[in-house]
Amino acid sequence: MKNALYATGLAVLLALTMSACSKKPAPPATPAVVTVKAVTVGKAIGADKRVTALASSFARTDTIYAAVETDGSGTATLMAKWTYHKGDKVAVVNENSQTLAATGPAVTEFHISKPDGWPTGDYQVEVFLNDAPTGAQKFAVQ
Amino acid sequence: MASDDMPDFSNVKSGASSTATRIYVVVSGDSLSKIAKREYGDANKWKQIFEANRDIIKDPNLIHPGQKLKLPSL
Numbered sequence: 001m002k003n004a005l006y007a008t009g010l011a012v013l014l015a016l017t018m019s020a021c022s023k024k025p026a027p028p029a030t031p032a033v034v035t036v037k038a039v040t041v042g043k044a045i046g047a048d049k050r051v052t053a054l055a056s057s058f059a060r061t062d063t064i065y066a067a068v069e070t071d072g073s074g075t076a077t078l079m080a081k082w083t084y085h086k087g088d089k090v091a092v093v094n095e096n097s098q099t100l101a102a103t104g105p106a107v108t109e110f111h112i113s114k115p116d117g118w119p120t121g122d123y124q125v126e127v128f129l130n131d132a133p134t135g136a137q138k139f140a141v142q
Numbered sequence: 143m144a145s146d147d148m149p150d151f152s153n154v155k156s157g158a159s160s161t162a163t164r165i166y167v168v169v170s171g172d173s174l175s176k177i178a179k180r181e182y183g184d185a186n187k188w189k190q191i192f193e194a195n196r197d198i199i200k201d202p203n204l205i206h207p208g209q210k211l212k213l214p215s216l
Contacts (some may be wrong), residue, residue, distance in 0.1 A: 049161050073167065080158070084149065091148040093158045099165040101212065106162035112154055119149035 034076035036134040039070040039127050049107040056139045060117035065139065067109045067123045067126050073102050079128040080110035086121055094121065163194075164213040168205050181213055190214055 042051035042065055045056065051067045058064055066080055078100065082093035094112050110125070118141040126136040159181075166177060174188035181187075192202045194214045199205060 029183065032179045049159060053189045070162075077190075082154075086148060089148060091151060094154045096156045096158050098158045098160060099167075100160060102162045106160060108158065108162065110156065110158045110161035112156045114151070114154050116153065122145055 008067065012022075013078065013128050032072065032074065033072055034070050034072040034100065036078075036127060036129050037071055037105075039069075039125070039137055041065065041125060041136040041137045041139050042067075043111050045111075047111045052107075058139060058141050060120065060141060062118070062141075063111055063113040064118075064123075064125075064139070066111055066127070067107055067113045068127050068135075069105070069107050070100070070102060070129075071105050075099065075101050077130055078108055081126045081128065081133075082112055083124050083126070084121060085124060093100065111128060149150070161215050163215060166211045166213050168207050169208040170207045171208060172205060172207070174199075174202055174205065177211070177213075182216055187216060190216055 004111045029094055040051045040054060041053045043053040043062055044051070045065050045067060046052045049067055050069075051065055064082075068078055070076070070078070070079070076099070077097055077098040079095060081095050083094050084091045096110050098108055098110075100106065100108065120141050122138065123138050127134050163210060164181075166181065168177075174191050175185040178187035178191055179185040188202065189215060192199060194212045198209065198211075207210070
């Protein structure tokens with residue numbers, strides 16, 4: 001009886017060990033929180049919302065795009081803050097917030113245009129994730 | 143209104159879109175077609191918004207301020 005119990009226990013242990021060894025490694029899990037991977041600026045975007053024409057210099061009539069690549073899942077708020085810089089003075093051009101229900105890698109684009117043309121000078125777009133700054137890109141209008 | 147010698151940016155137009163589902167909070171005066179026009183540039187896209195929010199919208203003509211709608215990536 002004692003030997004039978006011992007043998008049964010050993011068999012169960014062996015089966016569990018083999019089962020554990022034969023498991024395939026789990027695929028990398030989507031991070032539980034949303035993070036910003038990159039911010040790019042350009043003159044056009046594609047269907048995937050990524051910038052297709054990177055630029056740091058724009059014409060006065062251009063629409064200006066900022067694409068924000070994120071990873072992770074959950075609800076998060078992205079904000080793009082566009083500013084104009086002249087010497088030590090700064091003017092806010094536009095602010096736009098988007099709340100996402102992300103389930104993995106995503107791209108969110110923000111764009112601005114000005115019907116009467118952009119004033120020439122230096123600009124910046126800064127991206128905030130849940131109110132925390134996560135990246136900025138400088139560009140110029142000539 | 144421009145301040146000091148800084149340019150006037152009051153007529154700047156902006157927009158956004160995403161490959162992820164976005165969350166939109168309904169404000170007073172909104173309708174699904176108004177939201178569709180503003181967010182997708184096409185008022186007829188209200189049907190897609192309605193379909194994405196069937197769990198919380200029973201009547202597409204009746205949405206309430208404060209409701210959080212899912213805006214699908216189109």
